[in-house]
Amino acid sequence: MHPTFLILVLTATLATGQGNRYEATTYLNGEPVKEESYQLIFPLEATAPHANLVAMIPRPLSEMSLCYWARLHRDIEDECGVIFSYSVDAILNDTAAAMCSGGRGVRFHRHQEVFDILFSLVPYTWVHVCTTWSAITSKWQVYINDQIYRTGYINSGFAIQPGGVVTIGAVQDDAGEGYESEVLKGQVTELNLWDYVLSSKDVSRLANCTFPHEGNVIAWSEAMWEMYNGARFAPVRLPCFGKPMLHKQYN
Numbered sequence: 001m002h003p004t005f006l007i008l009v010l011t012a013t014l015a016t017g018q019g020n021r022y023e024a025t026t027y028l029n030g031e032p033v034k035e036e037s038y039q040l041i042f043p044l045e046a047t048a049p050h051a052n053l054v055a056m057i058p059r060p061l062s063e064m065s066l067c068y069w070a071r072l073h074r075d076i077e078d079e080c081g082v083i084f085s086y087s088v089d090a091i092l093n094d095t096a097a098a099m100c101s102g103g104r105g106v107r108f109h110r111h112q113e114v115f116d117i118l119f120s121l122v123p124y125t126w127v128h129v130c131t132t133w134s135a136i137t138s139k140w141q142v143y144i145n146d147q148i149y150r151t152g153y154i155n156s157g158f159a160i161q162p163g164g165v166v167t168i169g170a171v172q173d174d175a176g177e178g179y180e181s182e183v184l185k186g187q188v189t190e191l192n193l194w195d196y197v198l199s200s201k202d203v204s205r206l207a208n209c210t211f212p213h214e215g216n217v218i219a220w221s222e223a224m225w226e227m228y229n230g231a232r233f234a235p236v237r238l239p240c241f242g243k244p245m246l247h248k249q250y251n
Contacts, residue, residue: 034209037220039189039236042081042169044073046230048183050169054224057086057217061160064217065198067130067206068191069239070099072123072184080107081184083129084191087172088164095160096171097131098182106131106142110154117142117150126239128207132197135159146207148200166218169231189236193218209240 080100096109105119133140192215205211
């Protein structure tokens with residue numbers, strides 16, 4: 001039996017459809033605020049729910065910024081749920097991001113190196129995460145809720161290769177196959193991927209829904225997804241809308 005899937009083509013009501021910008025009539029500290037979007041939901045009762053991007057990364061990436069909102073549905077010690085998994089035929093899970101319960105926080109995986117950023121996740125609480133990396137400097141940074149939580153360096157300077165499979169919700173046991181490990185039970189929204197390193201100011205604006213540009217590699221409002229094994233989508237009011245700036249202001 002072939003798995004059933006749904007191809008999602010959704011443009012947010014705030015999107016103009018021209019480039020990676022949105023329009024809004026609400027403002028926070030003088031900046032337009034993105035209020036609503038869609039979310040991918042990976043239910044507790046489903047077995048290995050996941051979603052595959054109906055597109056491939058078109059070019060090598062020597063730098064990247066991966067940002068998203070996510071929340072877990074349960075807190076079980078040593079359990080991780082994959083937010084983003086990218087695999088090329090020769091390199092499984094070349095680049096991955098996960099959220100882990102039991103105080104293990106956020107995980108970043110890049111070319112056989114794994115880094116855990118300790119952070120206590122509360123079930124059903126939205127968390128904003130941005131991970132940046134550069135092959136030029138070998139430097140990576142992880143921001144959680146607009147704060148830099150960890151900075152490090154990766155020995156490998158290899159670029160992220162094009163033509164692979166992007167999955168949300170599970171690890172790929174083979175490129176585009178498997179999906180039995182580190183299954184996410186939770187929700188994801190506003191996952192964007194850029195081919196450059198975002199500044200701290202840009203990350204802050206993203207965490208407060210005032211950054212006007214979606215990813216130039218993966219743009220959430222334009223993405224198409226194949227949904228498997230009970231994964232589904234629904235509208236969502238973005239977690240930052242109506243709140244004061246999470247942390248510092250920038251000039």
